[in-house]
Amino acid sequence: MFSTKIVNTASLARAGRASRVGTRAGRVFKVVRLIRIIKLYKSAQEQKQKVTNQFEQELEKKKKKIQEKYKLVNMENEIFQNNNNQTINKDNHKNNKNKEVNKNQEQQQNIKTQQNAIELQKNQSENELNNIYETNLKESRVSKKLSDLTTKRVIIIVLLLLFIMPLFSADYFYDLPASLDFQIEQFLLMTYQKTCTHEDIKQSFDNIIILMSNLDNPLIYFKTPFQFTNFYKDQNFESLRLQEKIPYAIYFDVNLYSQSHPEDIDTIYYLKGLSNDELYFEAFLSSRKTAFFASALSLGRTVFVCIVLTMAALLFSKDVNDLALRPIERMIEKVNQIARNPISVKDQELIMNLDDQYETTIIENAIIKIGTLLALGFGEAGSEIIGSNMAKLGDIDPMIPGKKKYAIYGICDIRNFTDATEVLQEDVMLFVNNIGEIVHSMVDRYMGAANKNIGDAFLLVWKIPEDKYSFVSDNIIKYEDYEYLSMYADFSLISFMKIHCKLNREPKILAYRSDKRLNRRMPNYKVKIGFGLHIGWSIEGAIGSEFKIDASYLSPNVTMANRLEAATKSYGVPILISSDIHDLFSERKWDLAVKLFEEAILLKPEDCPTKNKLKFIREYNGICPKDWNGHYVFNE
Incomplete structure (x- = not known):
């Protein structure tokens, strides 16, 4: 039963080393593919922009051709209409036959029909151009910037995870312990030798215990089928969990031992009395230390992933906030400010960042300009009209009480x-x-x-x-x-x-x-x-x-x-x-004015304007003169 559950660890170790080499080669291959994908993405974006520019140029040329065609048709119709009108006027003036009049009327009807057909064709062409333009609508600057930043950040995060995540695996620092498997195998082969004695088997058994007890994964259990060897079992063996025990087992062939040691009748007799499950060299290594280290790495991996996800969320939210949400919040605040105090919008400054003229910035500046024009157009008297209509929902009602x-x-x-x-x-x-x-x-x-x-x-x-x-x-x-x-x-x-x-x-x-x-x-x-x-x-x-x-x-x-x-x-x-x-x-602080003017005259006695002002104050500080007519003229 035990033999069916035990795996040959030597072959596992060799397969593990080969798989790690393949894994590392695969990582390098993934990085190369990722770099190639980035280059292809950039090339696709450039090609898309080039195709869009070519399409816009062709669209403008097509529009110009259609407009020129309509101008020529309209000019021909006008000339034809004028000629018909002149013919009708002459016929009416001369009172000619009714056949000519009917003929002209039919021609007018044909002209109207032709004009309607041309107008219908024009509308269809315009609708077709509009549909083509809408399907090839150029991506906005905000959307383009946001998608570029998101793509760059995703690539950086993926590369970071590819290079850092292997460091949080215990296999990156520890290999499967293959030395015990090798020693037990050599120990088994030694027992098949004719020159091997019981003392040699005991000595090798003790040496394996001594050598394997000081490793990172120490030996905690060792048992052989021989009755003359001691049974080794560490005191911590029972306290270890099943996941912390690394088993090793090699089947012992009694027939080979009998052929090489025919004289050892007691041992052969003892071995033949054992069951197949007991004919094994059994050993267990303790993986508690590596399991503890792997648990610490797993905890570190969890913390690292949380940090990466948190940073990614912050970076993504920062891009969205900077390019979309904060401009929208500023627009809402500006609209609310216009509703609260329409006159104050004149003091707001436009965003003059010419390097990044995103659509949100253009709309934000447009709100400021519209608010400024409203404030200039309505003035303070119209602030109530602007504020009430901006604050309430529903239709515009300029005729407020x-x-x-x-x-x-x-x-x-x-x-x-x-x-x-x-x-x-x-x-x-x-x-x-x-x-x-x-x-x-x-x-x-x-x-x-x-x-x-x-x-x-x-x-x-x-x-x-x-x-x-x-x-x-x-x-x-x-x-x-x-x-x-x-x-x-x-x-x-x-x-x-x-x-x-x-x-x-x-x-x-x-x-x-x-x-x-x-x-x-x-x-x-x-x-x-x-x-x-x-x-x-x-x-x-x-x-x-x-x-x-x-x-x-x-x-x-x-x-x-x-x-x-x-x-x-x-x-x-x-x-x-x-x-x-x-x-x-x-x-009116006349006394203070008189005092100041008198001090000025002391500093500059020839100052005539100061003398005239002082004279004016002294004369008109009292009762108005008889000839007072509401104003005074300085003649001096």
Whole structure:
């Protein structure tokens, strides 16, 4: 029974060595094949790109030929139609026979039929081209980059596993112990020799035990069929598991021993009394040490595979996150930001990485551009329209109800604009934009916003934050932070003063003073603007229909600002301010101004502008003079 389960380990060892050589050769062959596959893949990709480029070129040529064909057919049809129309007109004019008219009508019908056939052929050709183009659609840059990175990473991981995984096998460090098999075989052959005695057998038995007990796989059990040899059994033999015992067995032929030792009658008689299962040289080696090492390697292999899989998952997820998910998240965040605060999108910067212009980057930049154009087109008054439609699901609803706001309204009107338009013609757009750049930049610098441009007029708004005021009743305002409103009032006036000054200093604006066309119509021409400033409530919302809307403010207070600006022409002043906003201006610190001007005069007594300012303050800090008409001109 035991003999049927024991394998000749020597033959196994030789087969194992041969198999390891074959395995290593197979690994080298696999690596060579893998490198060849990589080269073939690159070649296939290049060939695919080349075929795609050729197809696109052929597609463009085919489109051009079809377009040229349709142009020629249309030209022939137009000529034929004109000739027929002329024939019909002549026939109608001369009142010729009805046969000619019927003939022309038939020809017209044939032309229509031919045109319908041509149109049908055109549609079929376009559909065919579209189908061909869709089937050969070029792979996107994101998909191509992602597939390339994935392929490279998979190849690296496979190569890493091919080279590293054999190191986690115990067979890589230990060979099957064949020395015991060889010694037992030699021991058996020695017993068949005529010169072999009992002492020689005992001595060889002891030598095998001594030699094999100090190996990595020590001898733990050894038994022979002879009755005169000792039975060897290690104390740890019973504690070892079956998987930790390496068995060896060689059959002992009693007939051969009888032929070589006919005089050893007792031994022969004893051996012949044994069963076939007992006529074996039996030995066991302990594989506990190698099993422990193999278990440690198996644990290390598991940890290594986990690390490789974790790193692979992180790398793959990193590629997907960098190329797809994070750009999508940024797009979502930008859309949400537009919904929360549409005006803030103007401050976002475009992604200017020209090396990697992926489709996601293009879409992300497009969202920023669209949001910026929306903010520029609708302005602050339209931020509610943009935000509400971006935040909610469903169809677009631009006609949302208006909201009551409290704001400062400024109107700027360009003087002599009608004459300037007639003189400048196409250049009037550049003229208005140069002025608009100054107006808008100064207003934006001082917390305001440009609402709309109406030819020669600009509507400017300083919208007061809702937490700085409250409506006690319909049109009665309660100020929650008077100093904050006073600051806004100062900003509105300062921005108008800055605009007025900059119009007289900006080189682009000063150039119009020497424009011959303007001076021919208006001698000594200067760019002048009238300003009107008022504060009050208004209704902010969309004006128009589903075809076109304008975000603006409707209120008598906006009309009042417009009337104040119109009155500047009658009063001959550049700016008029209502009493409501005048009362909100910050405290006039005349004494501090006088002190500063006096210190300046002490440093430079001949400074005439400082003297004039000091004189102006002293005169107008008290009661207004009798001839006061709302403005003062420095003549000195």
